[in-house]
Amino acid sequence: GEDVEQSLFLSVREGDSSVINCTYTDSSSTYLYWYKQEPGAGLQLLTYIFSNMDMKQDQRLTVLLNKKDKHLSLRIADTQTGDSAIYFCADLNQAGTALIFGKGTTLSVSS
Amino acid sequence: DAGVIQSPRHEVTEMGQEVTLRCKPISGHNSLFWYRQTMMRGLELLIYFNNNVPIDDSGMPEDRFSAKMPNASFSTLKIQPSEPRDSAVYFCASSSGTASNQPQHFGDGTRLSIL
Numbered sequence: 001g002e003d004v005e006q007s008l009f010l011s012v013r014e015g016d017s018s019v020i021n022c023t024y025t026d027s028s029s030t031y032l033y034w035y036k037q038e039p040g041a042g043l044q045l046l047t048y049i050f051s052n053m054d055m056k057q058d059q060r061l062t063v064l065l066n067k068k069d070k071h072l073s074l075r076i077a078d079t080q081t082g083d084s085a086i087y088f089c090a091d092l093n094q095a096g097t098a099l100i101f102g103k104g105t106t107l108s109v110s111s
Numbered sequence: 112d113a114g115v116i117q118s119p120r121h122e123v124t125e126m127g128q129e130v131t132l133r134c135k136p137i138s139g140h141n142s143l144f145w146y147r148q149t150m151m152r153g154l155e156l157l158i159y160f161n162n163n164v165p166i167d168d169s170g171m172p173e174d175r176f177s178a179k180m181p182n183a184s185f186s187t188l189k190i191q192p193s194e195p196r197d198s199a200v201y202f203c204a205s206s207s208g209t210a211s212n213q214p215q216h217f218g219d220g221t222r223l224s225i226l
Contacts, residue, residue: 031214035217040219041220042115043202045214045215048214097159098159098167102153
């Protein structure tokens with residue numbers, strides 16, 4: 001079935017780069033998404049990449065997509081303590097009706 | 112601009128009671144989604160409306176759950192009767208297109224506890 005997998009935890013020091021990885025099973029998606037969830041809040045759309053792109057850069061964020069390996073990554077440059085949150089990778093289901101989310105990667109940034 | 116608005120933010124009730132969660136999507140958005148988030152299962156889609164019509168309700172767990180969208184600016188998710196295993200955070204999201212071509216914007220969620 002459709003599935004999105006992420007590592008559960010990542011710990012980095014302030015100023016370092018963070019790389020959050022995601023693999024997905026469905027290759028028919030038009031877009032793949034990264035969402036950020038802070039404690040007690042909803043999911044905030046961080047960035048997304050069109051499926052025919054390999055890379056998208058948006059300020060400190062870089063998204064890399066390897067369609068052959070069905071692998072998506074999010075790189076945060078110069079990670080700040082305010083980046084501490086849960087990051088979700090999301091893919092569209094085969095019916096095209098909804099997003100399938102990974103379990104989320106908890107990013108912890110220490111100063 | 113106002114985002115997706117959900118109410119209540121928190122709900123604590125005893126099992127067997129009826130629970131109604133409310134959502135106001137972003138004005139102009141024509142797709143609305145209800146999700147449930149738990150530690151064990153992560154985020155799961157419950158139901159998806161497009162132009163007020165339910166398109167995919169395959170995620171609705173059982174007959175105790177029902178959702179309505181009487182107009183473009185309001186939706187409800189009802190659980191009757193509620194059970195402790197329904198305890199979760201329920202999110203509403205909306206988008207300006209279909210699920211496949213526009214990003215979804217989430218509300219802050221309703222944290223539901225069934226005792």
